[in-house]
Amino acid sequence: VFLAKGSATLDKLKDLCNKGKECPSMLLQLYTQAVLDITYFEENQLVDEDFPEESSLQKVKELISILSEPEDLVQELCWILFQPISILGAELLECLYWRRGALLYMYCHTAKERNEWLRESITIFRKCLHDGVHYLMKMISFRYPLQLNEDVSLQDKDTARLLSEGIFSDTHLLAMMYSGEMCYWGLQHGGEGKQESLETVDCVSNSDLSCRSQSMLLDFRETGRNMLMKYVAVCEGPLKGQGWNTATAKQMLCYFVKCQS
Structure with missing residues (x-):
């Protein structure tokens, strides 16, 4: 289904390019949607095959590179005048970052159970965790939380709280849980809660934002604790009973506290 959707979108994109009538932003959005559809099919194949140990890391790298292309293309073509969010919109950008994260x-959920691979490839594993958390936190950050004041009237107080926390969908909430869990795995496998620079590690993707910056610090304990505390507060608050x-x-939060003491 997703391959068919992606193919149909590419056909439409080709037709519009030939006519030369559509604005560039529409063409870039169509291209992005095609990328999302086609890579979704390939991601599902990896999941169905349980991420084959011999080949899955390379395939993950390729998919992340492809999912980075729309934003890279926008920055290459329009960076002087526009930011990617003004061309692609928040929803498509969130999808691109969510899918990579x-x-x-x-991948890490499967790889962490392969003890021999993990011993030999711990640096790669931790880099994957680092980049995954980066993508998920970036995904959460595109839309500003709703500022509640006298000019904003929402009858549903639970909805108002969710929006004020920057949670606009179930995916935002899952991103918090996933990033917290990846930080937990990072601590379990040698993180020690310290801020670390991963600039010496080969990038999962050449277009990885953390690679461009050369050095990016991530405190697995602090980041994971913050994400999971927010997740628990929302799930037991406005989403209680849902x-x-x-x-x-909560178990992971206890582990973070234990590591801190």
Whole structure:
């Protein structure tokens, strides 16, 4: 289904390019949607195959590179006048970052159970965690939380609180849980809660934002604790009774506290 959707979008994009009538932003949005559809099919194949140990890391790198292309293209073509969010919109950008972060989450979830690989590739594993958390936190940051004041009238107080926390969808909430869990894995596998620079590690993707900056610090303990505390507060507050489980998040929070003491 997603391959068919992606193919149809590419056909439409080709037709519009030939006619030369559509504005560049529309063409870039169509291209982005095609990328999302086609890579989704390939991601599902990886998940169905349980991320084959011999080949999955390279495939993950390729998919992340492809999912980075729309934003790279916008920056290359329009960076002087426009930011990517003004061309692609918040929703598409969130999808691009969510998909990269969630892909690395799923890969790490499988890879952490492969003890021999983990011993030999711990640096790669921690880099995947680092980049995954980066993508998910970036995904959460595109839309500003709603500022509640006398000019904003929302009858549903629970909805108002969610929007004021910057949670606009279930995906935002999942991103908090996933990033917290990846930080937990990072601590479990040698993180020690310290801020660390991963500039010497080969990038998961050449277009990885953390690689461009050469050095990016991430405190697994502090970041994970903040994400999971927010997740638990929301799930047991405005979303209480909506089926969101907090037991695992609370266990990980206890681990973060233990590491700090």
